[in-house]
Amino acid sequence: xxxxxxxxxxxxxxxxxxAAEYVLPLRWANRRAAAxxxxxxxxxxxxxxxxxxxxxxxxPATVFATHHxxxxxxxxxxxxxxxxTGNGKVGGVLTGIRLARHRGVILADDDVRYDRRxxxxxxxxxxxxxxxxxxNHFTALPWHARWDTARTLINRAVASDYPGxxxxxxxxLLELGGYDGDVLFENLxxxxxxxxxxxxxxxxxxxxxxxxxxxxxxxxxxxxRQAYDSSAQPVRLVLELGLLPLLVSSIRRPVRLACITAxxxxxxxxxxxxxxxxRVFPVTSALxxxxxxxxxxxxxxxxxxxxxLGGAKYGSSRLKKAANSPAALRQKLGV
Numbered sequence: 001x002x003x004x005x006x007x008x009x010x011x012x013x014x015x016x017x018x019a020a021e022y023v024l025p026l027r028w029a030n031r032r033a034a035a036x037x038x039x040x041x042x043x044x045x046x047x048x049x050x051x052x053x054x055x056x057x058x059x060p061a062t063v064f065a066t067h068h069x070x071x072x073x074x075x076x077x078x079x080x081x082x083x084x085t086g087n088g089k090v091g092g093v094l095t096g097i098r099l100a101r102h103r104g105v106i107l108a109d110d111d112v113r114y115d116r117r118x119x120x121x122x123x124x125x126x127x128x129x130x131x132x133x134x135x136n137h138f139t140a141l142p143w144h145a146r147w148d149t150a151r152t153l154i155n156r157a158v159a160s161d162y163p164g165x166x167x168x169x170x171x172x173l174l175e176l177g178g179y180d181g182d183v184l185f186e187n188l189x190x191x192x193x194x195x196x197x198x199x200x201x202x203x204x205x206x207x208x209x210x211x212x213x214x215x216x217x218x219x220x221x222x223x224x225r226q227a228y229d230s231s232a233q234p235v236r237l238v239l240e241l242g243l244l245p246l247l248v249s250s251i252r253r254p255v256r257l258a259c260i261t262a263x264x265x266x267x268x269x270x271x272x273x274x275x276x277x278x279r280v281f282p283v284t285s286a287l288x289x290x291x292x293x294x295x296x297x298x299x300x301x302x303x304x305x306x307x308x309l310g311g312a313k314y315g316s317s318r319l320k321k322a323a324n325s326p327a328a329l330r331q332k333l334g335v
Contacts, residue, residue: 015116018051020123021100021170025080025092026110027058028067037070043113045074050119052101056080056092085181086319093186094178100170107190109164113139113210121207122167130199131191132167133160134207137280145213147295149281150268150288151226157271160203162187164211172199176333180324184312185229189323196329205275227299228312232323241304243297264289 024044047053053075057064064079071077078095085091093107104126106119114122118134125132136152138145155161166187172194173179179186179193195201214222230237250256268286272278306312311320324332 015050018119018123019102020051020104020106020119020126021096021102022047022051022053022106022108022114022119023056023093023096023100024053024108024110025056025058025089025096027088027092028063029060030063037066040110041070041074044071047114047119048075050116051106051123052076054078054096054099056095058088058092083181086317087181087183087186087314090179090181090183090186090189093190094181097168097170097173097178103169103171105168105170107166107168109211111212111214112136112163112165113212114165115210118207118209121204125202125204125207126167126169128200129202130169130172131194131201133191133201133203134163134165134167134209135161135205135275135277136163136165136211137208138213139210140213141282142213142216144216144219146285146288147291148219148222149285150292151296153268153271153277153281153285154264154289154292155271156205156274156277157267160205163209165209166190168194169199172197180321182319183232183321183323184225184314184319185232185323188229188232192323192326192329193333196326196335197333198335205277208276208280223295223299224302224306225312225314227296228303228306229322230300231303231307232321232325237300240296240300243293244301247294247297260293261290264293 044053044055055067055071055075055077056079057067057077058080059067068077078099080088080091080095082091082095082098096107097105104123106114106122108114122132122134135156138149141149152161168190176193176197179190183189191201227240230240246260250260265286268289272281272285303312307320309318311318
């Protein structure tokens with residue numbers, strides 16, 4: 001079930017509105033290109049024909065005003081309302097959650113693009129579970145999107161990927177008091193909070209939701225932050241820290257290096273084939289896995305250095321904690 005962009009319905013009977021809220025937290029520090037705003041505006045207009053939409057906009061006043069003029073007659077557009085969080089996205093999410101008009105909420109970054117079928121599947125899944133994790137895929141494939149797709153495929157091979165969109169049970173999250181807004185890996189923190197509080201998670205790896213590739217500059221900034229996220233997953237962190245010594249020791253051993261390369265490609269290819277992934281991930285996707293592996297081998301150690309310096313950069317500040325452990329969250333929630 002591939003999903004890439006919300007589309008308007010043809011003339012004739014309109015589809016039933018979905019009983020869910022779409023919450024989009026964003027913060028654009030500067031005025032973006034008119035084309036960017038225009039494309040997002042059209043997406044929001046299409047979305048509003050399917051379900052209730054709330055955009056929580058933490059942009060500076062002048063940018064907020066521009067957005068309000070574009071979107072106020074299309075969706076509910078508001079500023080974050082609540083305590084300031086180290087991770088500003090969390091503040092936006094919690095505002096949207098508190099004001100959501102439905103139990104089922106679809107949270108999505110501003111680069112995520114659902115179609116009607118994807119929305120319907122998310123809403124249906126939320127009837128029986130408390131947090132839904134679908135699968136993102138890039139809607140276009142410049143070189144850096146292909147590079148990052150390799151990370152996605154390896155995640156799919158060993159477990160599940162972490163997308164830029166989740167479905168959540170609003171009522172349960174509010175009952176739990178929200179989630180920690182001072183962590184870097186906010187999606188993992190949200191998932192862990194809900195499951196620690198007794199909620200049920202479902203990983204829907206065959207629900208493919210489109211995502212617009214970032215700029216090259218943003219892609220480069222993500223390298224260290226994504227590696228830093230592994231500090232919340234100790235087993236993964238240990239494995240990633242072992243990559244650099246392994247690769248360095250293999251430089252003069254071509255057979256070993258070839259085996260490592262083949263293993264990375266094979267693992268990514270397995271992830272591509274899981275749960276219908278071949279429908280959205282091109283056949284060449286797995287070939288980028290060795291490049292991503294080399295990147296993570298270096299960035300894992302850079303992330304350790306960043307932690308010693310006070311944490312990963314987030315805006316003008318640093319966040320030391322990637323996410324709370326499940327045990328810490330259960331203790332906090334008293335369960």
